[in-house]
Structure formats: structure tokens, C-alpha cells
Amino acid sequence: MTLHRIAVYFALPLLLLSGCAKEQSSPSSAEPTNGTAAGPKPKIALIMKSLANEFFATMAKGAETHAADNAEQYELVVNGIQDETDLAGQVTLVEQMIGQGVAAIVIAPADSKALVPALLRAKEAGIVVVNIDNRLDQEVLTESKASIPFVGPDNKAGATKVAAYLASQLKENDQVVILEGLETSFNGQQRKLGFETALKEAKITIVDSVSAQWEMSVANQTASALLTAHPDLKAILACNDSMALGALAAVKAAGKEGTKIVGFDNITAVQQAIRDGQILATADQHGDQLAVFGIEYALQMLKDPTTAPADRETPVDLITANELSAKVELEK
DSSP: HHHHHHHTTTTTOOOOOOOOOOOOOOTTTTSOOOOOSSSSSOEEEEEEEETHHHHHHHHHHEEEEEETTTTOEEEEEEEESTTTTOOOHHHHHHHHHHHHSSEEEEOSSSSSSTTTTHHHHHHTTOEEEEEEEEOOOOHHHHHOOOOEEEEEEOHHHHHHHHHHHTTTTTTTTTTEEEEEETTTTTHHHHHHHHHHHHHHTOEEEEEEEOTTTTTTHHHHHHHHHHHHHHHTTTEESSHHHHHHHHHHHHHTTTTOTTTTEEEESHHHHHHHHHHTTSOOOOEOOOOHHHHHHHHHHHHHHHHTTTOOOEEOOOOOOOOOHHHHHHHHHHHO
């Protein structure tokens, strides 16, 4: 899917003007931050998960490009935690943005439940909140009588595509394992469920499913142990690309390069591994545009406060060597 098609898919009636946007100074306390006719442009905070993960670095870059192209519409503040398990750190970032009086928060929460109370405090402060990437827990939101729109892909559908493609390269009853993300993350839960759905359909045997906490180093150690425990293992399904790369290192170290690996996110290193035949497939949820989708929705809600919060589904595509080759041909 080309960026042009993505833009058409998710276009909003925004006036696009050129410029440059970066957080350099905070508005004075006497000035409103939500961008009234007499006040300054609104400040939007993007709060992500691990900045060490290439996926979120790509997300930040896409958001910064959008902010530069729309500098007269809004000011962007980019934040993130160093480790996806640092829930307290992400809560602190939300509190800091409330203190700064930002107009909107666009957040990829590290935990689907733990971030809800802080985000509700942001809403109570009059801040527009948009949830991207990892969906907040609907049960917790319902209990809180709160509505926070989710803008992002169907992770289960994306993972099902990846696992179905893997299954087409395997035989019935072949043994596979799943490397899960954080157990409390909705997107990780959905990816695992998508993997399981396609594997069950193809009658592939899942011999183990273990959390590697989204981290490459943890996945390396976990995959090494799984390869030893299950000598007949045919494939490893990782719920993100960082873990897929960790699994790849473990496979190489064990001398079991015939073990197939799939991931989710389509980061650059995995694209190269797919071209080299070391990783079979991944899913592209268009990380460079994911935050942009959330920012544009936040801008729409700021422009029209009567907008009823509603979820918006964004694209997710299967990426294999064929798709990467086709993309190269199109770019020639």
C-alpha cells in the first residue's frame, strides 16, 4: 500500500501549510493552549513506548515531518519511555503534559489498563486524548464511564495474515512457538490470538507460548531455551519485530537456520532479513503514519469539540519478500 493510498484512506479536511514545528518554549500562563482565534496554536503531545525500538523512532519521525508540514496549525511535543515496562515513567509523562497544559495527548500506552487513570485526569483537565497503537482496556474505560477513541490497526487481523502465510510453508502437526509481548498489552494479546487462529486453522501445533516482553535481548534468551526444549521446532512467531530479531540471533547461534521466523511491525532490519531469506514475513501497520492518524483526529476534535469520539481503523498489510520486491520495482 503506497503512502498516497494511505493518505487518501485517512484524509481529514485539514488546511496544510508549510513550516517547522518543535517544542522550544511553553506558552505563557496567560495564554490559552487550545488554539483559539486570539490565542496560540494548540500544543499536541505524542507519548510513545520504547524509544529504543525502531518502530517508535519511525513513528516519531513521521509525526515530526507532519508537524513541520503543518507548523501553523499546531506545535508538537514528542515524548517516550526508554523501556516498554516503565509504566510509572509513562504515567509521569502524562502528568507532565497535564501540567504543561497541552491541548491534546496522542498516546501509545505501554499498558492497556495502567495508563487509564492518568489519561482520565487529562480528560478532566479539558485535554483531548487519542489512543493509538495499543488499545486501552475497554472494560476499564466502561467502568470509568469514559470514552477515549482508538486510532490504529486490527492487530488480530494482521497477525492472522502473517501466521497464515507461515502455515502455508509448513506441514500439518509441525511444531511452532510464540514469543508474546507484555501480557497486559491489548495489541500483544490480539497478535497472539491472530497467530493462534491461523495456526489452528492449518492444524499446526503450538508447543509453547512465552512472553519476551517486546525486547530483543529477552527474546534471544527465550528463543534459545525454546530451541533446546523443542528440538523439532519448525518456526517461531514473534509478536513484534524486535523479538523476531532476537529469535533470529538465537536460531543462528543454535545452528538451526532452517527454523522459520515471522514478526510484526516491518522495521528496517527485518525488511533486510526478509530480503536475505532469514525471516519469512512481518506485518506493516505503517508506523510512520500511525501517530499522524492520531494527531489529525486530535486536530479535528479540537476544531470541533462536538465531535463524538469514535474508533478509527487504520491499514495493516502482510510483508513478504514478494511485497518488498514489488515495492522496489514500483520505486524504479
